[in-house]
Amino acid sequence: MAKNKKQNKKELADMEENFPQWYTDVISKTEMVDYSPVKGFMVIRPYGYAIWENIQKEFDKRFKATGHQNMYFPLLIPKSMLEKEAEHVEGFAPEVAWVTKGGDKELNEPLAVRPTSETIICSMYAKWLHSYRQLPFLYNQWCSVVRWEKTTRPFLRTSEFLWQEGHTLHETAEEAQAETMQMLNIYREVAEEVLAIPMLTGRKSDKEKFAGADATYTIEALMHDGQALQSGTSHNLGQHFTKAFEIQYLDRNNEQSYPYHTSWGVSSRLIGGLIMVHGDENGLVLPPKIAPVQIVIIPVAQHKEGVLDKAYELKKILEQNYRVELDDSDNSPGWKFNQWEMKGVPIRLEIGPRDIENGQAVLARRDTSEKITVALDEVGTQAGDLLDAIQKNLFEKALKMREEKTSSAENMDEFQEKLAENPGFIKAMWCGDRACEDQIKEQTGASLRAVPFDEEQEIIGDGTCVCCGKPAEKVAWFARAY
RNA sequence: CGAGGUGUAGCGCAGUCUGGUAGCGCACAUGGUUUGGGACCAUGGGGCCGAAGGUUCGAAUCCUUUCACCUCGACCA
Numbered sequence: 438m439a440k441n442k443k444q445n446k447k448e449l450a451d452m453e454e455n456f457p458q459w460y461t462d463v464i465s466k467t468e469m470v471d472y473s474p475v476k477g478f479m480v481i482r483p484y485g486y487a488i489w490e491n492i493q494k495e496f497d498k499r500f501k502a503t504g505h506q507n508m509y510f511p512l513l514i515p516k517s518m519l520e521k522e523a524e525h526v527e528g529f530a531p532e533v534a535w536v537t538k539g540g541d542k543e544l545n546e547p548l549a550v551r552p553t554s555e556t557i558i559c560s561m562y563a564k565w566l567h568s569y570r571q572l573p574f575l576y577n578q579w580c581s582v583v584r585w586e587k588t589t590r591p592f593l594r595t596s597e598f599l600w601q602e603g604h605t606l607h608e609t610a611e612e613a614q615a616e617t618m619q620m621l622n623i624y625r626e627v628a629e630e631v632l633a634i635p636m637l638t639g640r641k642s643d644k645e646k647f648a649g650a651d652a653t654y655t656i657e658a659l660m661h662d663g664q665a666l667q668s669g670t671s672h673n674l675g676q677h678f679t680k681a682f683e684i685q686y687l688d689r690n691n692e693q694s695y696p697y698h699t700s701w702g703v704s705s706r707l708i709g710g711l712i713m714v715h716g717d718e719n720g721l722v723l724p725p726k727i728a729p730v731q732i733v734i735i736p737v738a739q740h741k742e743g744v745l746d747k748a749y750e751l752k753k754i755l756e757q758n759y760r761v762e763l764d765d766s767d768n769s770p771g772w773k774f775n776q777w778e779m780k781g782v783p784i785r786l787e788i789g790p791r792d793i794e795n796g797q798a799v800l801a802r803r804d805t806s807e808k809i810t811v812a813l814d815e816v817g818t819q820a821g822d823l824l825d826a827i828q829k830n831l832f833e834k835a836l837k838m839r840e841e842k843t844s845s846a847e848n849m850d851e852f853q854e855k856l857a858e859n860p861g862f863i864k865a866m867w868c869g870d871r872a873c874e875d876q877i878k879e880q881t882g883a884s885l886r887a888v889p890f891d892e893e894q895e896i897i898g899d900g901t902c903v904c905c906g907k908p909a910e911k912v913a914w915f916a917r918a919y
Numbered sequence: 920c921g922a923g924g925u926g927u928a929g930c931g932c933a934g935u936c937u938g939g940u941a942g943c944g945c946a947c948a949u950g951g952u953u954u955g956g957g958a959c960c961a962u963g964g965g966g967c968c969g970a971a972g973g974u975u976c977g978a979a980u981c982c983u984u985u986c987a988c989c990u991c992g993a994c995c996a
Contacts, residue, residue, distance in 0.1 A: 737955050771956040
């Protein structure tokens with residue numbers, strides 16, 4: 438019996454020893470996803486999809502508040518259209534899935550399953566835009582895209598993934614840049630304030646930027662195992678696509694002009710980040726603002742008179758303000774505790790005969806496993822305070838973890854040493870040369886994640902490039918990445 | 920695409936070396952006793968042993984081919 442107990446407890450792999458296995462265990466045991474019959478494609482189950490819906494809501498309301506509207510473009514893109522912007526096609530060609538037949542008839546022109554929608558959207562923008570009076574174009578779409586990946590992992594890299602892609606046109610380069618930054622800031626805000634994940638923000642190197650962009654900006658998070666996760670990108674596309682697609686309009690001077698273009702996206706990959714930043718040895722830990730269930734009520738000795746009635750009464754009160762679930766299945770309380778902990782529910786409310794007698798209930802928080810006893814008429818307010826505290830604590834914990842896993846290096850030996858003994862971000866001066874970036878990647882496995890913005894810039898050591906030793910102006914953050 | 924590994928009940932596995940009635944744990948179903956950190960007893964259902972071919976009186980087990988998945992590397996949100 439004791440042996441069985443032990444085996445049951447071992448449901449999740451040890452996260453320090455085998456993090457990938459822990460991750461796989463968590464997402465499948467919590468019923469977030471399952472593998473589908475098609476390689477690399479996953480099924481998102483209700484618990485996982487509920488998280489995605491909450492993420493969508495948070496972003497969508499901010500997109501709308503900044504003047505964007507949603508629209509929807511087709512799944513398929515003609516081959517010739519995808520090929521109009523040279524860098525773009527070169528970047529995406531290796532991972533495009535093609536439709537070549539309709540029924541049993543060969544198509545005249547193969548159709549790409551969209552890997553991203555710049556091209557088809559631009560082709561339509563070219564038809565719609567005539568005058569500067571119509572600008573800016575501020576549109577977004579929620580959809581899925583397909584990229585034929587060689588190795589896949591649920592949420593982090595799958596052949597199809599859910600995302601949103603914003604595509605905007607502007608009169609001036611300045612406006613496009615402002616839009617690019619505005620959206621990056623929204624990404625950061627949602628990531629930090631809602632998902633409780635601290636983000637490094639900055640610019641991508643030319644090597645890492647989007648195929649066809651002038652500049653790519655990124656939010657980068659650090660996972661529990663010290664690997665970075667690119668969590669969202671905002672691109673200033675300049676006039677690459679608008680020229681390639683001949684999007685022209687009559688400007689204020691009555692002359693034909695090309696608008697400036699941006700695109701930006703976050704994906705269901707964020708869910709992977711959520712899991713790998715906050716999760717612990719007991720499974721998921723979800724920030725209250727995103728958790729599908731914020732409070733789970735677990736009746737104890739529910740067969741006893743009055744217990745379930747009281748539990749339902751509490752549910753009715755709590756669900757006016759919170760997302761609440763009552764587990765009245767006939768599993769044992771202990772089993773339920775573990776089950777809902779694994780699912781990451783922020784607060785558990787225990788109510789049993791003893792509590793009812795004393796006019797109280799027990800609240801247990803997922804992040805610290807503290808338990809407090811509260812009077813029944815204060816459960817609502819106390820739970821609210823707790824949820825706020827948990828939200829805050831998760832962010833602070835994640836920030837502390839990132840700080841502990843961030844080092845700086847002045848030369849390559851130090852770089853390798855520090856990355857080996859404390860995997861995470863390495864801050865190092867970088868001269869800006871592609872050759873140095875390549876060499877760092879090759880020697881250490883770490884890629885350049887971002888060059889932080891000026892206000893977060895600093896000088897490491899004597900200010901020379903960590904790789905070639907030549908004078909360098911900027912510090913860059915490196916890490917191994919998902 | 921390189922290097923390793925694994926396919927046996929829904930899940931996790933044993934059995935394969937040495938061929939001979941397909942098993943264990945969990946989960947599931949029914950009944951009962953339980954319930955404040957993964958309860959217990961009893962009974963029961965569930966299998967083309969990844970697929971195809973071969974050797975053999977007989978194949979989960981031996982041989983050949985093939986497919987799928989996983990882990991680690993190179994490419995990518």
